[in-house]
Amino acid sequence: MAAATTDDTGLRRGRFAPYGLLSPGIIWLLVFFLVPVVMLVRASLSTKPSRFAEPVFSWDFSNYGSALSEYSDEFIRSFLYAGTATVLAILIGYPLAYWIATCGGRWKNFLIGLVVVPFFTSYLIRTIAWTSILQDDGVVTGLYRLLPWVGSDGRILATPMAVIGGLTYNFISFMILPIYVSLEKIDFRLTEAAADLGCTPWRAFRKVVLPLSLPGIFAGSLLVFIPAAGDYLNARYLGSPQTSMIGTVVQNKFLVQFDYPQAAALSLVLMVIITVLVLIYSKFLGTEGLAV
């Protein structure tokens, strides 16, 4: 009888163990994700009688209307810049990750460490550092002005190029790491098998290595695109008013104008658009990419 009881509690503990393990995560999500989202939705449907008055909940959907009509340029720019930065991060990060994974040998961990090293400096400071690198009388801009189609008054700072460059630089590690992890897992004897079956090295890469590293590209793209689309620091320090992104507007509404309802509506619209884009992207890359 005693044995049966212990067995029983053991069983019961076993059954509830998963929930026990999940509870910190669930509590975290409830407190720091769900509650803020509910508050954000509530704020987005409020009105503010005057600039310094508390917002009043009033089922006011006009915030959404003006979010889309007044700030469509910023939305388009955000997704354009973030998308370009993501593509650039793939083009620059993939060869680097590939090289580390295949030729790194015993230096692999050291090289991956180097990829992470920039994180030891604050994001803000790194971005501001770029303003001095790209300044108008600096070396980089000086070289840039030598290009035949650039005049002697050409600038890099305060152009979309600088903003996209900053975004790419700031988020490229998030592209390199997942791609490296997926390449690391690939058995490179598979490329030997492909060569044996008649594939040139390029075809072997396209047919075997690239498909097997898609999960890494997928994860990296999300990790770059999502924060880049909502970013305002790069647009603010490296761009100009003509290159402002949606993050710039939200930051301005929240922290400068205290227009919480409008800022909340903008944030939610951004969130919904990103979610839709991610869903389309995952359909396009195949959901299997997430499972592997």
Next chain:
Amino acid sequence: MVDGEVARSVGNGNESETTILLDAVTKRFGDYVAVEHADFSIARSEFFSMLGPSGCGKTTTLRMIAGFETPTSGRILLEGRDVSNTPPYKRDVNTVFQNYALFPHMSIFDNVAFGLRTAKVPAAEVRTRVMEMLEVVRLPDMADRRPNQLSGGQQQRIALARALVNHPAALLLDEPLGALDLKLRQVMQLELKRIQRDVGITFVFVTHDQEEALTMSDRIAVMTQGRVDQIGTPTEIYHTPSTPFVAGFIGTANLLPVTVVSQSGDDVTVETRLGGQCTVSAAGTTYAAGSEVTLMVRPERLVPAGAPLHGAGSGASIRATVTSMVFQGPVVRCQVRTSAGADLVAHLGPEDDPGSFPVGSEMEMTWSHDGAYLVPEPIAPDEAGVTSMEDDQTAA
């Protein structure tokens, strides 16, 4: 030498009968000589095995034929064409890899179709040839599965199908059965042999398992330390090994260092270290008196004196003490020690009455005239006695 003659007799024929020719191929990795002067040919539709312990250069040789390694010197001819520096994707050979190397992101059908699609074979033909090949390996219902949904033996067959479907000039197999359990391995050995007969393609098979090589091969190249010691049919290799290594690597062999006393015709008289003399067939070789050679007696040819000899004519006898007697089913493994300290093993059948030789007793062992063979190379006195792969494995 026996091996040279065999190799030549195969290589001599019509040039188109030779699929692969290795012409003085040597491969070095830095200072390390992986393959030293490999020089042999493989005939069309032959099941050819390269057999040897790990590190003997057999896999390197196979990888050079496949194109994954380039010979340091020498040439490799495939169907009469020098391919020594041709990349793997331009060679008409296909490989079955040790770990199968199936593409995990593709269905079984797509895996098997891979080579055909790369060669731009029309889709309809791809479909028929893939399905045909899946029939040959007896897995026609697996086309839509993924490799990780298949058992090891099934993956093995798919790897075989993926290579064979391209009708290569030669199929290269790198220890393909190594990862399978014993039962499955034995089934697959017979399967491989059947498929090879059905498709008639040259198979080049690399293995460290002598039983596997004996079961399947038309000819075997026994390799050690980068060199090919002997090439011959399984029977030749077993009964007339050209070096003490080959004798010990294929099956179990009792090896004794002996000195040639005299030769008359095909009969050679040799003297053992204990002073006993016996007469052995020279098998067409001429030995100078006084030369150091090795006498080999297989355990099934070593019998207690007085018992019926397994073979014709009388050989010699040797006195020894029984050190162990182990029942192994069909035979009793009887180990004895000579007064010179060499351990010998005899496989006794029921007719030898093993029960009458208790451990510790003295017995007289003998062998028939043709039960012994002279290996034309010397052996160190401390290496005398029984050698076999099993001993090597337990030592390692």
